[in-house]
Amino acid sequence: MTRNFLQMFFKGALIISAASMILAGCAKDGNDGIGLVGPAGANGKDAIVTCKLCHNPSVVDSVATQFQLSKHEFGEAADGEAGNTACAPCHEQEGFKYVCNMNIPATFAKVGTDTTYTNLYMTTATTAYGKLGCFTCHSSLHTSYGYADFTPLTTVAPVPMTMWAGAKTINLTQDGGKSNLCVKCHQPRPFTKSNTGQDKNVLNYAQLVSLPNDTFYSPTRSNILNVLKPSYRTHTHYGTVGAIFAGKGGVEFGTQPYPQSIHSTAASCQNCHMAPMTGAAGGHSFKAKGNFNGCNNATCHKVGQSSGLMSASNADFVSDQSGIKALLTAIASKLKINGVEILNRNGDATTNLWYSLTANHYDGYLNIYDPVNNPTGSTYNTTMFKNPSTTGFTAAQITTNNSLPAISLTNAQMGAIINFQLCLREYSLGVHNYKYTNALLTNTLAILP
Structure with a gap:
């Protein structure tokens, strides 16, 4: 114990001695102590703040x-x-x-x-x-x-459309092409020739127009002829607004040119969806519903125009949306086989994002039995179509499926389904591009028997 005490004593003495030398060095400047105070040096470089x-x-x-x-x-x-x-x-x-x-x-x-x-x-x-x-x-x-x-x-580059496998391109040059940033994602997805024995290439949309009365799908013929097997989730996905806003990408029945509203060339997504905030809309919320700050300015809607300032009660606004809603309803009423609707109804306002856009609450999916992905289908649809594929079904579900009527589609009906989905899911009832939306739905309605 004495030995340990002596070791600790000598170590402590060494530390104190070293500290004294350091402090002495800090307290002096050369042999004669602190020198005279000289002039101030140059200012240092400012930090990057x-x-x-x-x-x-x-x-x-x-x-x-x-x-x-x-x-x-x-x-x-x-x-x-x-x-x-x-x-x-x-x-x-x-x-x-x-x-x-x-x-x-x-x-x-x-x-x-x-x-x-x-x-x-x-x-x-x-x-x-x-x-x-x-x-x-x-x-x-x-x-x-x-x-x-x-x-x-x-x-901000032009956007090749995935729905068309790059055969069509959207390029919204107004406002420095900023809308192309949005359209890069907010565009419809492709339909593919996905049935067994098919080459999985993108669907031939032009053939839906040129041969409208030909059979697109029939449960009684081979898969080689049925390029796509319809299901509940046969759809354009959800971001269809880019195509409608640009006035490009629909299945364009008829031979007349499709007109465009001025929005497609004079307004950008940012003008309306990032306008000064009102409530929960505008700015980086990217919401436009109920916010007309982007509409009512010196270069767009203003006092003195025939339409006047834009609002939810503006006569033109109400009329245009009502007209598109009526066209969607009319097309849905024609998309039937022996009285059974082809389009799916979903009366749940929470799960159906497009609940309020049609009186019958269509969601754009197909009215095909699918207890896995659409378990409430029978709640809102009186009768459903038989699902051509029963993968994942239980024995009881297969029995139910076999009791349902089979679905068949013509090219015109398939094109109408696509156009209905495009115009329903762009969500504005034509506000983005009323003229194109109106022409697309009007010509679609005319092609259906």
């Missing part, structure tokens, strides 16, 4: 609060589609940036030794993730840490 230009209550903080109201922020698809390389280009931030940066085409091609076609518009497994956020659209953020990082946007 640019973060506060954006990260302050009036810029990023305000935008972040608005973004909380956006479906881009609180939507669940980013979680559900993570890892899915086909869905990630729109539902995952890194997937979207990948297809933009790599200029991934919207074409279909036979890859390697494959005998069937593949949709090339997909991301990689390593980029199929990421909830949508600021960097999705503003991919240059935190480059210079200045306000200039908000631009350029991730893309």
Whole structure:
């Protein structure tokens, strides 16, 4: 114990001695102590304090609060589609940036030794993730840490339509092409020749127009002739607004040119959907419903015009929406086989995003029995059609399915289904492009018997 005490004593003495030498060195300047005070040196270079230009209550903080109201922020698809390389280009931030940066085409091609076609518009497994956020659209953020990082946007390039395998392109040049950023995702998905024995290429939409009375699907003929087997979820997906706004991509029956509303060339998505906030709409909420700030300005709707200021009660606004709603209802009433409706009704206002757009609450899906994906179908539809595929059905469900009438479709009916879905799911009842929507539905109605 004495030995340990002596070791601790000597170590402590050494530490005190060393500290004294250091303090002495700090207290003196050379042999004679502290020197005379000289002139002040040059000012140092200012630190780069640019973060506060954006990260302050009036810029990023305000935008972040608005973004909380956006479906881009609180939507669940980013979680559900993570890892899915086909869905990630729109539902995952890194997937979207990948297809933009790599200029991934919207074409279909036979890859390697494959005998069937593949949709090339997909991301990689390593980029199929990421909830949508600021960097999705503003991919240059935190480059210079200045306000200039908000631009350029991730893309403003023309958008090849995936529905048409790149054969048609949307290019909304107004407002610097900013709308192309939105249309990159808000566009319809392709229908493919997906039946057994088919080449999986995109559907021949032109044939629906040129041969309207030909059979598109019949349960009594071979799969070689039935290029697509209809199901409850045979649909254009949900983001159809880009096609309608641009006035391009519908199954255009008739021979007359399809007119365009001035919105398609004079207004951008941002003009209306990012107008100054009113309630929960505008800004980075991206919502436009009930907010007419983007409509009522010196270059659009103003006092003195025949239509006057725009509002939910404006006569033209009400008339145009009522007319499109009537056309959708008329087409649905013609899409029947022996009295059974082809289009699905869904009376649940929570699950049916388009509940209020038609009196019968159509959702754009097909009225085909599917207890897995549409378990409430029989609640809202008096009779349903037999499902051509019973994969995943129980024995009891197969028995129920076999008791239902079979569905068959002509080319005209298939084209009408597509156009109905396009115009229902663009959600505005024609506001985005009334003239094109009206022409598309009017000509569709005329082609149906």
